[in-house]
Amino acid sequence: MKKGVLVIISGFSGAGKGTVTKNLVKRYDQYALSISATSRAPRPGEREGIDYFFKTKEEFEKMIREDAFIEYAMYVGNYYGTPKDYVFGQLEAGKDVILEIEVQGALQVKAKMPDAVTVFMTTPSASVLKERLFGRGTETDELIADRLARARVEAELINKYDYIVVNNDLEECIAGLHQLIQSQHCRASQNIEFMADIKKQLEEI
Amino acid sequence: MKKGVLVIISGFSGAGKGTVTKNLVKRYDQYALSISATSRAPRPGEREGIDYFFKTKEEFEKMIREDAFIEYAMYVGNYYGTPKDYVFGQLEAGKDVILEIEVQGALQVKAKMPDAVTVFMTTPSASVLKERLFGRGTETDELIADRLARARVEAELINKYDYIVVNNDLEECIAGLHQLIQSQHCRASQNIEFMADIKKQLEEI
Numbered sequence: 167m168k169k170g171v172l173v174i175i176s177g178f179s180g181a182g183k184g185t186v187t188k189n190l191v192k193r194y195d196q197y198a199l200s201i202s203a204t205s206r207a208p209r210p211g212e213r214e215g216i217d218y219f220f221k222t223k224e225e226f227e228k229m230i231r232e233d234a235f236i237e238y239a240m241y242v243g244n245y246y247g248t249p250k251d252y253v254f255g256q257l258e259a260g261k262d263v264i265l266e267i268e269v270q271g272a273l274q275v276k277a278k279m280p281d282a283v284t285v286f287m288t289t290p291s292a293s294v295l296k297e298r299l300f301g302r303g304t305e306t307d308e309l310i311a312d313r314l315a316r317a318r319v320e321a322e323l324i325n326k327y328d329y330i331v332v333n334n335d336l337e338e339c340i341a342g343l344h345q346l347i348q349s350q351h352c353r354a355s356q357n358i359e360f361m362a363d364i365k366k367q368l369e370e371i
Numbered sequence: 372m373k374k375g376v377l378v379i380i381s382g383f384s385g386a387g388k389g390t391v392t393k394n395l396v397k398r399y400d401q402y403a404l405s406i407s408a409t410s411r412a413p414r415p416g417e418r419e420g421i422d423y424f425f426k427t428k429e430e431f432e433k434m435i436r437e438d439a440f441i442e443y444a445m446y447v448g449n450y451y452g453t454p455k456d457y458v459f460g461q462l463e464a465g466k467d468v469i470l471e472i473e474v475q476g477a478l479q480v481k482a483k484m485p486d487a488v489t490v491f492m493t494t495p496s497a498s499v500l501k502e503r504l505f506g507r508g509t510e511t512d513e514l515i516a517d518r519l520a521r522a523r524v525e526a527e528l529i530n531k532y533d534y535i536v537v538n539n540d541l542e543e544c545i546a547g548l549h550q551l552i553q554s555q556h557c558r559a560s561q562n563i564e565f566m567a568d569i570k571k572q573l574e575e576i
Contacts, residue, residue, distance in 0.1 A: 292572030367497030
């Protein structure tokens with residue numbers, strides 16, 4: 167079984183990364199979405215092992231001590247983290263695992279796991295981003311200003327990503343990202359066994 | 372105009388890289404094949420600026436002194452090299468330039484131009500390679516042994532390449548390589564201007 171590719175996706179709030187990744191997972195068996203662990207209480211309708219792995223604070227801290235997370239952070243008094251077990255298990259099973267994660271966490275994971283492919287998703291322009299945030303119709307002006315401020319901070323770090331994917335047309339974006347990820351199966355780092363085999367065969371032929 | 376991607380393709384003799392690259396160039400306007408300069412005399416039917424740029428030994432050496440080559444080498448008493456002018460001109464014009472080049476030269480170019488994408492093409496196995504070399508029917512046993520010996524040396528360096536492309540089925544290989552190269556347009560290094568623009572727009576919005 168060939169190992170899968172670990173894909174870390176970040177992007178401006180409003181760039182549509184949630185929609186794009188959900189569609190990838192829905193359309194292709196090839197993908198698995200990483201599931202986060204959290205110490206916050208489940209909300210109505212949230213399911214264990216689908217929406218989150220729910221942990222007590224003590225369980226979460228035990229996992230931290232056991233180095234069981236790829237990355238974790240505390241947010242508004244609750245822990246959130248990416249359990250290694252689930253991600254590594256899916257990769258070993260040949261799935262391409264998509265990790266949707268904010269910029270700081272993404273770059274931390276990349277530093278620890280250089281074989282991960284980092285993708286930053288953006289709208290074609292800042293004005294389109296603003297339009298999409300207003301277009302949702304659910305967000306206050308204050309929240310939109312807050313998201314644009316965060317986008318400014320994130321923009322400083324885009325150049326640390328491997329790839330920039332522009333979400334102009336949703337279908338094109340899904341197709342393009344799928345091709346990009348599938349191409350990564352050709353990376354030398356994904357083919358170490360294959361290269362060793364060829365070498366051995368050439369010596370024996 | 373967005374700059375093109377520089378693609379360096381190497382591979383075992385018999386892996387089919389000539390056929391694959393010829394098909395890419397024939398099918399898609401997007402590609403330009405790099406044209407080598409040489410100090411050897413034109414053979415019947417060879418055309419200036421299509422098969423080679425023909426130079427005298429003196430002209431070639433003047434170009435070496437002027438640092439006009441991406442890489443060059445001497446082979447059986449003649450110079451062969453890749454002129455910067457042609458490659459850089461095509462990249463600026465937005466073409467993806469394919470440079471078909473042997474392993475040592477490829478890694479030299481990559482060291483000087485880290486944004487180049489290096490691809491190594493191989494058969495699915497060593498036995499398939501041997502079959503294809505025999506299957507040509509034009510090569511002596513000695514020549515085949517020589518090619519396999521060279522393949523053994525090349526195999527030591529495959530892991531230095533960015534991507535390994537397996538040529539099992541020709542059509543699949545062409546399609547896969549095309550997708551791989553087109554995905555490289557999303558690399559951060561290809562989108563420096565775009566990222567600077569978005570950053571500036573976000574500050575002004």
